[in-house]
């Protein structure tokens with residue numbers, strides 16, 4: 126390793142707050158062992174010793190204080206609380222896997238069932254080709270193809286290894302086309318209908334064999350025999366047609382329901398779309414049935430049957446109903462704080478640039494900034510809750526309302542350091558840089574993006590770092606009150622359901638919050654260091 | 663007809679009782695292709711004067727004209743090399759120069775612009791440092807970049823504001839020769855501001871002293887009739903050189919230096935990156951001292967004996 130690279134490594138270690146390993150590295154390289162040992166003593170041993178004393182003191186003190194939940198937990202109880210949290214996470218994971226495995230099996234059952242239905246359907250009815258029914262045949266076969274395709278999708282979904290892949294498969298399929306399925310099926314009934322009506326016509330046109338005056342007994346007898354045989358054959362024909370029609374119609378209904386059942390629980394939105402398609406199909410089918418079936422009662426029966434089936438299978442899949450684990454609560458907290466932080470940055474940086482560029486605007490905003498800056502999140506939250514409650518209401522919100530409340534509260538509290546520092550950074554852009562921009566006649570936007578913003582970047586990042594720190598601190602309080610399922614709610618829930626583990630759990634949360642805050646700050650510090658270009662020239 | 667003409671120019675700062683007249687009665691004619699040096703005390707208003715020519719400042723009275731047109735705003739026609747380099751620290755050498763080239767020659771092809779940038783960086787012997795950032799360069803190298811940036815703009819007139827003032831004597835000598843060498847190629851009109859009489863005489867066709875402020879004004883213009891190239895070792899023995907030197911210094915110490923006792927300077931506030939007070943020093947993160955972001959500006963006020 127070259128000397129330069131080595132020095133870079135050392136300064137990088139210092140940046141990410143790992144400066145304390147440097148003496149070890151230097152010691153390993155044999156550089157001034159005495160100096161390094163002294164550095165290790167003051168930089169590593171002493172802090173470790175302090176931590177040890179803290180733990181010891183905590184251990185002793187904890188036993189002295191008795192609360193309604195028992196004695197205050199010592200380090201050992203907190204460690205075991207941590208262990209039980211981790212066990213819970215493992216258990217949840219197993220439960221979740223089991224849930225999805227059973228779901229997959231269920232779906233596989235559906236698919237086998239409906240594949241059997243398709244096979245039962247056999248080949249497309251062999252109708253005599255004529256200009257009229259070739260068209261009907263084509264639409265019928267298209268409808269069958271579509272059903273096959275849908276089944277294939279659901280098949281793929283059922284054997285998908287995880288929910289994500291299943292979701293992608295469903296989303297890749299054009300469900301728009303399934304909307305046309307209903308119409309297609311109905312159209313495929315057309316040749317049958319034609320056959321039916323021609324049979325009816327035949328019935329009407331056939332000699333009636335009605336008795337006329339002067340008919341002999343013999344003639345009357347033969348007439349009635351002829352009449353009954355004629356009507357018998359026609360009735361048989363009519364019945365055949367009816368049965369065939371009913372069979373196909375019910376198959377179509379079954380299949381549309383089957384499609385519904387086979388589609389996975391991946392996205393609620395996609396499902397709702399299919400649902401709408403199926404419900405669109407139902408009225409068309411039933412209307413057609415009512416109209417064409419001579420038997421009014423049978424028509425109603427089919428109508429109701431189709432409706433019922435679809436209604437019963439109204440898929441409203443819920444996401445996996447497992448309970449929040451500690452990890453998911455941490456992730457929720459991180460998501461919330463970053464959402465708030467991003468909202469804050471999107472407001473604060475542009476506003477800060479404007480304030481920094483223009484003294485009048487800065488003077489206008491300054492009193493507001495100074496007044497709002499020290500306001501506690503506990504004061505903001507009720508306002509945010511009421512306003513958001515009034516503005517953001519939807520049956521199926523993309524974000525939980527508690528998430529939005531917490532994120533906006535975090536944003537309102539963490540806005541200010543970025544705003545103030547950005548304004549300061551922009552306002553203190555070196556006059557010589559601005560003169561360079563003037564001589565080059567840079568346009569306004571070029572001046573901002575090529576000169577002013579880069580010059581202000583180190584201070585902007587200082588502001589961002591402070592903002593993230595404030596945001597993380599504020600988040601816990603916001604989550605407690607807004608009931609956002611993050612670390613804040615964890616602490617609150619633990620406090621509420623007071624058990625012997627309550628205090629240890631809360632202490633686990635305290636350490637978690639502290640360590641995450643420290644990591645976030647270190648990340649921001651490294652970014653900040655990255656954008657400062659040493660001393661300005 | 664003069665190429666650059668300043669007529670009865672006056673400039674002061676502030677209003678009312680805080681008003682200070684910096685420059686009065688400035689008259690200056692410069693021919694095309696001429697190399698003129700203006701020598702004066704620190705704080706006498708040299709930067710103010712060159713800012714007026716550049717269009718960064720407007721005269722309170724009088725006019726500044728370039729090719730008979732009144733100078734009303736800055737323009738790439740009047741490229742200026744700032745006293746403290748003014749390189750953008752987040753851009754490397756190439757980018758600093760190409761920022762100017764891209765802006766001034768938007769109609770050129772990217773390849774041609776690139777060629778232009780590389781040509782001028784080569785001219786100041788910085789090709790090996792093409793991708794270095796200003797922080798990685800020495801003072802002399804930074805000033806070279808600044809000169810390359812100005813030259814690459816292909817200006818009508820080049821304004822140099824104490825370009826070598828912050829450099830050590832050796833680097834200074836090298837850069838003086840380099841600038842003269844470059845100038846001899848295309849004889850661009852140059853106004854050189856300096857506080858070093860020897861530098862003015864060595865480099866310029868004409869040297870004009872600026873009296874001490876406030877109310878500084880230009881003294882008698884003295885032509886330097888020493889053949890080029892001028893050798894810095896031999897020139898010391900040149901009687902013409904010694905005559906000019908004596909004349910300029912006599913003016914600056916005598917007639918031009920008289921007003922110095924009433925010298926008044928507004929101090930520019932130091933530009934400091936604030937210490938992060940919310941940050942508690944720990945063993946992981948020692949306290950970081952406040953950092954000076956701008957360069958320290960040393961202005962010595964010499965009081966006359």
Ligand SMILES: Nc1ncnc2c1ncn2[C@@H]1O[C@H](COP(=O)(O)OP(=O)(O)O)[C@@H](O)[C@H]1O
Pocket residue numbers: 675676684702703704705706707708709710711875926927928929
């Ligand atoms: N923007 C300004 N406002 C007020 N005073 C200024 C300003 N710029 C320069 N001065 C004052 O004008 C005088 C001349 O400054 P300057 O032209 O920078 O001197 P020089 O470049 O010769 O050292 C100094 O006393 C300085 O304080």
Ligand SMILES: [Mg+2]
Pocket residue numbers: 708709710745823824
């Ligand atoms: Mg100056």
